[in-house]
Amino acid sequence: MHLLWQIKQVVTIDREQDIDQNNCFRGCGSTGIYISFDSLVMWIAKKVRMILDLWTYMDDSFRINDKGNLTWYDKYDREMPTNQVKLLMLWDELSIPHEPCKQLFGERLTITSIEVNANSLTLTLPRHSLDDLLDKLHKFMVWLKNKHGTSWMLHWWQKVVGWLNWSFNMFPHIWPALNTFTQRLLERTRL
Secondary structure (H helix, E strand, O other), X not given: XXXXXXHHHEEEEOOEEEEOOOOOOOOOOHHHHHHHHHHHHHHHHHHHOOOOOOEEEOOEEEOOXXXXXXXXXXXXXXXXXXXXXXXXXXXXXOOOOOXXXXXXXXXXXXXXXXXXXXXXXXXXXXXXHHHHHHHHHHHHHHHHHOOOOOXXXXXXXXXXXXXXXXXXXXXXXXXXXXXXXXXXXXXXXXX
């Protein structure tokens, strides 16, 4: 990492601090660093390579493409949407690694465990994803109930709020409940 970014990579263990010279994911600065870099790459794709209507969600880039507008991509030895090939060629030029299994296209895709239907413009939470979310919430509530006033770890709360936040992509009308949920959990930890 550049010297100016290394200050954001301080790791503290037993009151000793070390500076990680690499971008370790899950570190407090890694998301900001990655998004800054990816934003630059997306700017190049849009403004220099003229790949219009290109969107990004964290580390996923996507766009809607006209059906049948395909171009041969030698590296994967198959036809793919033209703008996807343009983006992959930019990544090749910039030496950004990518894998064929992550290069999806079609009328229906599963993105971050959400089924996206490009024809009906709908997002659906698949049954297995909903069951998994409910199972995690149930385990959390059982765990919380059995703690009987002892302090519980912050990472459990963060995971539950993260799972709920992810599910709100599908259930946006539940968003206001997150504040109440967060408040109640914080009150519970003070008991």
